Amino acid sequence: MKEVMAIIRPKQMTRTKEVLAVLGFPALTAWRVLGRGKQKGLAGEVSFEVHPKLMKQGGGMKFVPKRLISLVVEDEDVPLVVAAIIKVNRTGEIGDGRIFVCPVDDAVRIRTQERSSEAIS
Template structure:
């Protein structure tokens, strides 16, 4: 099992959700987050003043999938989240040793569906 964390532009959330559903990922955790990458944020100009916004609003999507869904899920996220512009986001993958469904006591991949 792997945990996939994707940081994407907020307006891409519905597209990512729909694509993940198409490849068999039917649950996720979503958080509103702020951050910046190489661009260091943005510097909007208002009449008479320029100021730096250090953190840009993003959406963090977290899913845990069985090993056979890792690459389809990553491809779905990349296709749905890509705009071709700076700030499209990042995807991180980490190993999950165990998963438990609290209600039933199911463990491992059975706890994911």
């Protein structure tokens, strides 16, 4: 099993969830997060006025609002999930996000105590 974590633009969240659900991956966890990449935060990335305290010199922001999604999938499903996330979120512009794939040693469904693959199905 692997955990696929993706940091994406907030406006892409709904479409990303829809595509993953159609592919058979409706279960995920999502967080509102703040961060920045090499560009050090682009004010134009957001569709609202940025409070001056969040701005830094040079027109950037200290942090940019993003969404972090996480889902645990079987090893063989990783390429499909990663490709789907890329297809929905890739614009070719700075700020498209990142995807991280990490090993998962075990999973346990608390209610039934099912383990491993059964716990994530």
